[in-house]
Amino acid sequence: MKLHPAVVAVTERIRERSAPGRAAYLRLIDEAAARERGADRMGCANVAHAFAGLPSNDKFRVVAEKAPNIAIVTSYNDMLSAHAPFATYPDVIKDEARKRGATAQVAGGVPAMCDGVTQGTPGMELSLFSRDVIAMATAVSLSHDVFDGALMLGICDKIVPGLLIGALHFGHLPTVFVPGGPMPSGLSNTEKAKVREQAAQGLVGREALLDAESRAYHSPGTCTFYGTANSNQMLMEAMGLHVPGTAFVNPGNELREQLTREALRTVLGIIKARRYVPIGRMVDERAIVNAMAALLATGGSTNHLIHWVAVARAAGISIDWNDFAELSAAVPLLSRVYPNGTADVNQFQAAGGPGYVIRELLDAGLMHEDVLAVREGGIREYTRIPHFDSDGLAWSDIGPSRDTDVVRPATDPFSATGGLKLLTGNLGRSVIKVSAVPNDRHVIEAPARIFNAQEELLQAFKAGELERDVICVVRWQGPQANGMPELHKLTPPLAVLQGRGFRVALVTDGRMSGASGKVPAAIHVSPEAAAGGPLAKLRDGDMVRLDAEAGTLQALVPDADWALRENAVMPDNLRAADAMGVGRELFTAFRRNALVAEEGACTWL
Known part of the structure; x- marks a missing residue:
């Protein structure tokens, strides 16, 4: 072919x-x-150390029989x-x-x-x-x-x-x-997601949620x-x-x-x-x-x-x-x-x-x-x-597909294009997984609500502050800021908002996870806010357009105003919390040396 x-x-x-x-x-x-092979190249003491723990027959085989x-x-x-x-x-x-x-x-x-x-x-x-x-x-x-x-x-x-x-x-x-x-297979992923959304709304308690999760991961x-x-x-x-x-x-x-x-x-x-x-x-x-x-x-x-x-x-x-x-x-x-x-x-x-x-x-x-x-x-x-x-x-x-609702031939695909899209614009470069996002949600234009941590978004949701069209921006989540955690805990509340008919999206310099789902999410925004990226320029109420069809992510702010706007500074409390506890202090050098997401967030180059 x-x-x-x-x-x-x-x-x-x-x-x-x-x-x-x-x-x-x-x-x-x-x-x-x-x-030369290791056992022939190394000194006798090196070889003896390498194979001292082997059973005698194995030791003879690797050293004498090569x-x-x-x-x-x-x-x-x-x-x-x-x-x-x-x-x-x-x-x-x-x-x-x-x-x-x-x-x-x-x-x-x-x-x-x-x-x-x-x-x-x-x-x-x-x-x-x-x-x-x-x-x-x-x-x-x-x-x-x-x-x-x-x-x-x-x-x-x-x-x-x-x-x-x-x-x-x-x-x-x-x-x-x-x-x-x-x-x-245990509890279906669909049923698990439904219970998670119910829990986010307070419709079921911890006992029911734990039961569902335990039947899914069993x-x-x-x-x-x-x-x-x-x-x-x-x-x-x-x-x-x-x-x-x-x-x-x-x-x-x-x-x-x-x-x-x-x-x-x-x-x-x-x-x-x-x-x-x-x-x-x-x-x-x-x-x-x-x-x-x-x-x-x-x-x-x-x-x-x-x-x-x-x-x-x-x-x-x-x-x-x-x-x-x-x-x-x-x-x-x-x-x-x-x-x-x-x-x-x-x-x-x-x-x-x-x-x-x-x-x-x-x-x-x-x-x-x-x-x-x-x-x-x-x-x-x-x-x-x-x-x-x-x-x-x-x-x-393999033969033909045994279930065309799950896998299809290339001549009759679910979609003519793959499930990922690059977004560019004045907010940087990011990616979106569109394969699970409904077609009518590929373009979202709404006012931004800025959060400095995912906990802030969860609190705002519980307080009823997000019952509207909104693009939730969670910044200071990149490799250099705090190691780029996944923000998968945000999926249920955002899915609830979308289910209520609001046009919502997530924009972040963090990760969303392999379970990125039906809510549009522009993730891995690079350069990240902590490295001077443009997410640090955004303010509450700025209109933002996420357009997965055109491949753009844009703050709808006049160019002259945008150029003059200063970057926000990462809050001191986030820096302090990031530095200590649960072993995070051991990773200070990793955060300091990490490359941007598009370069693999590598720490060894």
Whole structure:
């Protein structure tokens, strides 16, 4: 299939823009790959330390027999549902490694925090920066430098991007990502959202709300809505970094263990094959474009307009929001999964899942097929679904959509364009997820109400001060101000206002989350207010126009007046509160050094 002109144009622009950085990156990983293996290169004391904890047979195998040694980097903890299944993975992987004449070691663990736990609390101000902590922890784990390949065990919001950034800094290693899968369906996302809106209005109490939330989030596995965690898994499939079809197999499913064993077999296959392809070679500009296309086609998380910029930078590749916007104009919306629809990820998987979407994009020329993947068959293998047959683990064609209310062919999409839009204007650059927003809400013009924190907006809602057409502006929420927390707690009250017939929108330099829904929200406004961005110029009552059709975000203030207006100063009480408590003081240097959202909010450059 001939590639779509927009895919060609964006890819070429990225390649040209990235040429110096990518060349330097590839030189670095080629130099690392050309060295002797770690156990032969290092001094005897170094080697003894590295393998002292191994069983004798494994120690003999890796040192004397020069068997491949695979690093396991895990995000396991037993507090969070998505990561709890990883408890048993290392033993399974080590067992499979021994059967294949290899060894495996848990090289290290990375932190894994849950935005669902910290949402609306001070701990949320650590969330975005935890991605870079995870990347650093991955680097520390691999820094012992005695590994021939790696398996990355991770799944949720910041964990997969962090693991991927860390892995790309050891880009000479063959690497496979190993997910854990979503929890089975519980209370539907639609019913959960309804109870949240009722609670925001005071129609139900804490007991009813907790009951609903507990029936929605009820067992090991990721949440079942299509937020950042599950968008991660879609992107890993689209980049060819998983065993094909692994993303949405539930924990405890009989396939799950065999797919984990297959991950070990896959990384060994790369090491032993003539086709030795490390992760730094796989993740090139074509793979990044494929991930972007998959994100857009599925109405995925807005967080990836930050995370995948950072991931690309780790591989020496430079992308920006213009690239996303140009692709979004060409890539159709092929799936409707909550919050873009009523289905959850289990229904998405049953309808055809990632494999169906990838096949449709490939056949329509909207993804590159000539890319490297962890499987020798390339990205086309990711259009197939795993199952058991008489010979064991096997893959078969996805076939047609099993539910056209959930996934559709590229010839009959839900929308001709993707779910994300770039907004520009005198308030800066921002993005909006329009795939879940009703068509009659794509343009909102209303007076601004300025808030310095999300708590202020919640208080104003409870006091009945927002019962009108209004654009709520929540500023001082960017990376340099307070770590750019998600403001998902604002979704229920704004949805209530919209449900009452008011024309409302949110504008913020913070994040809204992978669960951005039916209320129009211009998010990630850059430059942020704390860095002198124009949100600091806005005043209560200023007319603001958010136009997702024209792609603009504009304060309707005369140019001369706007140019003379001084920026407001971040309130001292916010600076003081941001600096102390719940570990936030440890992240002062992160806030000080963070790049803007469109540059990935990176703290390591």
